[in-house]
Amino acid sequence: MWAVETRELTRTFGAFTAVDRVSLKIRQGGIYGFLGPNGSGKSTTIRMLCGIIEPSAGSGQVMGLDIVGQSEQIKAQIGYMSQKFSLYDDLTVRENLEFYAGLYSLPTSMKNERIAEMIRMAGLTGRENELTANLSGGWKQRLALGSSILHRPQILFLDEPTGGVDPKSRRMFWGIIYDLAAAGTTVMVTTHFMDEAEHCDEIGFIFEGRLIASDTPSGLKKSIPGRLLQISSADPLGLMAEIARQGLPMLDAYAQGAAVHLRVAEMDLDKYEKLQGKLIQPSLEDVFVHFVKQKRQEVAA
Ligand SMILES: Nc1ncnc2c1ncn2[C@@H]1O[C@H](COP(=O)(O)OP(=O)(O)OP(=O)(O)O)[C@@H](O)[C@H]1O
Ligand SMILES: [Mg+2]
Numbered sequence: 001m002w003a004v005e006t007r008e009l010t011r012t013f014g015a016f017t018a019v020d021r022v023s024l025k026i027r028q029g030g031i032y033g034f035l036g037p038n039g040s041g042k043s044t045t046i047r048m049l050c051g052i053i054e055p056s057a058g059s060g061q062v063m064g065l066d067i068v069g070q071s072e073q074i075k076a077q078i079g080y081m082s083q084k085f086s087l088y089d090d091l092t093v094r095e096n097l098e099f100y101a102g103l104y105s106l107p108t109s110m111k112n113e114r115i116a117e118m119i120r121m122a123g124l125t126g127r128e129n130e131l132t133a134n135l136s137g138g139w140k141q142r143l144a145l146g147s148s149i150l151h152r153p154q155i156l157f158l159d160e161p162t163g164g165v166d167p168k169s170r171r172m173f174w175g176i177i178y179d180l181a182a183a184g185t186t187v188m189v190t191t192h193f194m195d196e197a198e199h200c201d202e203i204g205f206i207f208e209g210r211l212i213a214s215d216t217p218s219g220l221k222k223s224i225p226g227r228l229l230q231i232s233s234a235d236p237l238g239l240m241a242e243i244a245r246q247g248l249p250m251l252d253a254y255a256q257g258a259a260v261h262l263r264v265a266e267m268d269l270d271k272y273e274k275l276q277g278k279l280i281q282p283s284l285e286d287v288f289v290h291f292v293k294q295k296r297q298e299v300a301a
Contacts, residue, residue, distance in 0.1 A: 001028070001063070001064050002025045002026060002027065002028070002061070003026045003027060003028045003029075003062070003063060003154075003155050003186040003188075004024065004025070004026035004032075004049060004060070004061070004062055004155070004186075004188065005024070005025050005026075005060065005061050006022055006023055006024050006049075006058065006059070006060035006061075007023050007058055007059050007060070008021040008022070008023055008057065008058035008059075009021070009022045009023070009045065009048060009055055009057075009058040009059070009060050010022070010055060010056050010057040010058045011041075011044050011045075011048060011053065011055055011056050012056045017209050018041045018044045018209055019041040019044050019045050019048070019055075019209050020041070020208070020209035020210050021058065021210070022041075022045060022058070022206070022209075022210070022211045023058075023211065024204055024211055024214055026186065026188060026202070027186070027201070027202070028154075028184075028186050029181065029184050029185070029186055030181060030186065030187075030200075030201035030202060031177065031178075031181050031187045031189065031199070031200045031201050031202075032186070032187065032188045032189070032200060032201065032202050032203070032204065033189055033190075033191060033196065033197040033199075033200030033202070033203045033204070034046070034188060034189065034190040034191075034203075034204050034206065035190070035191060035192075035194075035197050035203055035204065035205050035206070035284075035288070036190075036205060036206035036207055037192075037207070038192075040206045040207050040208060040209065041206050041208075041209040042159070042160075042190040042206055043082075043083060043159050043160075043190070045206070046080075046157050046159050046188070046190065048060065048067060049062055049067060049074075049157060049188070050062075050074065050075065050078060050080045050157055051067055051071025051072070051074045051075050052080075054068055055067070055068065062074050062077075062078065062155065063077060063078075063154055063155060065077070076104070076151075077153055077154060077155070078153045078154075078155050078156070078157060079148040079149045079151070079153035079155070079156040079157065080148055080156075080157045080159075081144050081145055081148045081156075081157070081158045081159065081161055082159050083159045083160045083163065085140060085141060085143075085144035086144070086147075087132050087140060087143060087144055087147065088132060089131070089132050089133035090131065090132075090133065091131075091132055092128065092129050092130060092131055092132065093119070093124055093127055093128050093129070093130055093132060093135070093143055094115065094119070094128040094129060096132055096143060096147055097115045097118055097119070097143075097146060097147060097150065098111070098115065099147075100147040100148075100150050101114065101115060101150050104150055104151035106150060106151060114150050114151075114152075115150070118146030118147070118149070118150060119146070121142070121146060121176060122139070122142035122143055122145065122146045122176075123139075123142065123172070124139065124142070124143060124146075127139070137164055137165040137166070137169065138165045138166060138168070138169025138170075138172065138173070139169075141161060141162070141165055141169065141173060142169075142172070142173060142176070144161075145158075145161065145173070145176065149180070149185075153185070154184075154185065154186065155185065155186040155187075155188070156180065156185055156186070156187045156188070157188050157189075158177075158187065158188070158189040158190070159190050160190050160191060160192070161173060161189065161191075162174075162191065162193065162196065163192070170193075170196070174196065174199065177189070178199075181201075194283065194284045194285050194288075197217070197284050198217055198283075198284060200217065201216065202214065202215065202216055203215065203216070203217055203220060203284070205220075205287075205288060205291055207291070207292055207295060208295075210295065212291045212292070212294075212295050213287070213291045217284060220284065220287045221281065221282045221283075221284075221286075221287055223287075224263065224282050224286065224287060224290045225251060225263070225265075226251045226252075226263040226264055226265050226266065227263070227264055227265075227266055227269060227279055228261060228262070228263055228264075228279065228280050228281070228282050228286060229261070229262040229263075229264055229269070229272055229275075229277035229278065229279060229280070230256075230259050230260075230261055230262075230277060230278045230279075230280045231259060231260045231262065231275050231276070231277040231278075232258060232259045233258065233259060233260055234258060236255035236256075236257075236258065236259060236260045237255055239260050240253050240254075240255065240260055243260070243262070243275075248268075248271055248272065249264070249265065249268045249271065250262050250263060250264050250268070251263040251264065251265060252289075252290065252293065254289055256285065256286075261286060261289075262277065263290075
């Protein structure tokens with residue numbers, strides 16, 4: 001059984017299609033990164049999977065349960081951390097956890113033990129009685145995570161959990177995510193950060209509502225045709241124009257920071273010797289550029 005399986009999952013808002021025929025399969029017990037630019041449909045997809053909003057068309061299952069007909073059972077079995085953490089600022093750390101323990105109907109015998117476990121996990125020991133409003137971003141985020149996994153869900157949906165927090169908190173948060181996944185929890189996480197995506201077992205790229213690629217990070221990198229040359233330059237756009245003027249053969253060229261990335265067929269590499277480029281392994285950023293352009297060409301064709 002797949003942890004998540006969707007077929008042509010679609011959601012429209014009026015005439016606008018936010019999620020467009022997304023078919024994906026997520027294995028149990030791994031970390032699936034859901035990557036895409038602002039407004040590409042990540043949150044809308046997650047909200048359909050969690051049974052918060054209904055699809056306009058298509059279907060899906062979470063742990064074998066139908067996202068439309070069995071959304072109540074799904075809600076009881078999953079953990080969900082929304083982009084805006086749902087914490088009560090005027091409750092203390094412990095009170096927030098108690099509130100969620102009640103929401104998940106944890107028996108009293110289990111409740112205190114789980115709350116203590118979450119406080120430890122979040123590094124909040126000693127701060128149990130502090131008002132949540134006084135916690136800074138990283139702490140709040142770990143408290144929100146603790147609140148969403150009190151009932152030990154088999155699958156956890158995290159919607160941009162590390163937006164707006166400092167790098168140290170991000171690392172700490174990911175440490176917890178790895179531990180959860182190692183213990184068998186399936187995690188689906190949306191992110192803008194390419195470095196976070198690198199650490200996922202599988203990645204789905206969503207763009208303008210369409211799932212344009214889904215594979216392991218190394219599988220995605222291998223799928224780009226040609227070799228990647230990096231040529232440093234203070235003026236990448238000028239260098240690109242110069243390469244175009246010389247008519248050098250290439251599959252693609254784009255500026256990336258203070259460099260030009262060129263995708264070149266193996267047999268044409270020798271034509272670039274003079275430009276002193278460096279052969280590099282593609283990053284997920286390069287992969288994303290490739291798939292987005294490919295998609296654009298398909299649409300234009
Ligand atoms: N309730 C709604 N009514 C109308 N349009 C909506 C609604 N929810 C989302 N949208 C639109 O659907 C598109 C996808 O939104 P969604 O929130 O899923 O994107 P996202 O990938 O999560 O973006 P971000 O990275 O900014 O969180 C956006 O254009 C958004 O404006
Ligand atoms: Mg979102």
